[in-house]
Amino acid sequence: MSSVRVLAGTKKGAFILTSDGKREQWKVSSPHFAGWEMYHVKGSPVDPDRIYAPQSSSWFGQIIQRSNDGGKTWSIPGGEKIPEPGEFPPGEANKFIYEGEVHTHKWYDGTQHPWEFKRVWHLEPSLTDPDFVYAGVEDAGLFKTTDGGKSWKELPGLRSAKGSLWQPGAGGMCLHTIIVDPTNPRRIFVAISAAGAFRTDDAGETWQPINRGLKSAYEIPDPDAQVGHCVHRMAMHPSRPSVLFMQKHWDVMRSDNAGDMWHEVSGNLPTDFGFPIDVHAHEPETIYVVPITSDSEHFPPEGKLRVYRSRTGGNEWEALTKGLPQQDCYVNVLRDAMAVDTLDSCGIYFGTTGGQVYVSADSGDSWKPIVRDLPAVLSVEVQTLP
Amino acid sequence: MIRVVLPFHLRNLARVNEEVLLDAGTPATLESVLDTLERSYPALRGTIRDHATQQRRPFVRFFACKEDLSHEPPGFELPSAVATGAEPLFIIGAMAGG
Numbered sequence: 001m002s003s004v005r006v007l008a009g010t011k012k013g014a015f016i017l018t019s020d021g022k023r024e025q026w027k028v029s030s031p032h033f034a035g036w037e038m039y040h041v042k043g044s045p046v047d048p049d050r051i052y053a054p055q056s057s058s059w060f061g062q063i064i065q066r067s068n069d070g071g072k073t074w075s076i077p078g079g080e081k082i083p084e085p086g087e088f089p090p091g092e093a094n095k096f097i098y099e100g101e102v103h104t105h106k107w108y109d110g111t112q113h114p115w116e117f118k119r120v121w122h123l124e125p126s127l128t129d130p131d132f133v134y135a136g137v138e139d140a141g142l143f144k145t146t147d148g149g150k151s152w153k154e155l156p157g158l159r160s161a162k163g164s165l166w167q168p169g170a171g172g173m174c175l176h177t178i179i180v181d182p183t184n185p186r187r188i189f190v191a192i193s194a195a196g197a198f199r200t201d202d203a204g205e206t207w208q209p210i211n212r213g214l215k216s217a218y219e220i221p222d223p224d225a226q227v228g229h230c231v232h233r234m235a236m237h238p239s240r241p242s243v244l245f246m247q248k249h250w251d252v253m254r255s256d257n258a259g260d261m262w263h264e265v266s267g268n269l270p271t272d273f274g275f276p277i278d279v280h281a282h283e284p285e286t287i288y289v290v291p292i293t294s295d296s297e298h299f300p301p302e303g304k305l306r307v308y309r310s311r312t313g314g315n316e317w318e319a320l321t322k323g324l325p326q327q328d329c330y331v332n333v334l335r336d337a338m339a340v341d342t343l344d345s346c347g348i349y350f351g352t353t354g355g356q357v358y359v360s361a362d363s364g365d366s367w368k369p370i371v372r373d374l375p376a377v378l379s380v381e382v383q384t385l386p
Numbered sequence: 387m388i389r390v391v392l393p394f395h396l397r398n399l400a401r402v403n404e405e406v407l408l409d410a411g412t413p414a415t416l417e418s419v420l421d422t423l424e425r426s427y428p429a430l431r432g433t434i435r436d437h438a439t440q441q442r443r444p445f446v447r448f449f450a451c452k453e454d455l456s457h458e459p460p461g462f463e464l465p466s467a468v469a470t471g472a473e474p475l476f477i478i479g480a481m482a483g484g
Contacts, residue, residue, distance in 0.1 A: 035394075035395060036395070057395065058445055058482070059393075059395070059443065059445040059446060059479040059480065059482075060395055060396060060399075060433040060434070060443065060446070060479070061432055061433055061436070061437075061443060062432070063399065063429075063432075063433070076399070076428075076429045078428070092431075094431060094432040094433070094437065095431070095432060095437045096437070097437065097438050117437075117438065
């Protein structure tokens, strides 16, 4: 019988939540990397027992961890032991160095500021090679490893896409979304907070901003600018890689031509501010968002936690409330904290800054908490296991 | 041998108990101790000093003999009590309020 493994990254460690395919009874692990901020934990699609986790702290920086046994044990790739002469140099797994001359981007005061690595926000393992992983980092850049995380190399072409104009928002200038076209691995989409969305068609050598149609009337001086839009999250269904969905700072957007042009599909949402967006595993026109009151009030409207589902690819939305708190709820759901499994009855998962992880085993019709009292949840991924 | 006391999280990363013993050469300096520590425990590379700049991370402190050595230059020669192992060098995660 199939089972699921939920990988929850929190402000104070990572947790692994497991269940059989019914998704009714859950086992919650003790914390992995207790005390560390876990911005993301994600497994390889081709080897689900290979899991990557970037742990970080304000004190001791960024550490890359890897498990080869489904999260039971972890080690730092290449950092396990003192190498013999001629072996791979130790301690490179945590080394994220921008390529070439370190250029500058726009700083909060409008001056130019050099790129400074802070942490990994998102890891995207390859669809075909368990040793190949992309990493999205703050200050915004894209790195890759081809040796299972032992060493990382930047794809600097991204920062040439008008990088001098990028400016961090309040949450930092992070690259948080990486989507590889499953039909063409040379095509990659990324999104950067307060810079926008970008696409490469040559495996990361060159990039172009794909922000036409986005409008940011109250966030940037030119609402139609080529870069500077605060994209919170993008999502794609693997069967239709040219259709992209986006939760922007404000506005839910859709593109039917791989980002060449976007149009708004916020429709009847109570507010179109929010962070995550995701697509049903079997219905490419069914999408999910969690509306948040505003950029000034990061909690659900009216204290009611509601996931909204559109079965029409946007514009027409229905509130999903069964099993979710409908009074006195003031949590947030962060950009990487929603995921879907691929069981026949598609499961939807999300985590909150209040420490709850919710599951719906029926495509969102009803919900229940898997766990209620974790540290603030930063990310949720799910693995569907045979 | 020089005794180095690591903070909780770095002990976990290096998989060691509270104190590690290092032969950091003569004279022993902050830099030679950190170089030796990172060679012996590669998992710690980048956690005490930034990978790119080799500068001490802002929230890491070096204490020894009741003195704060955090702002001393890399070539600073450690006190003889530390060099002889009579006193440890403490690597500390700085206090953070809130």
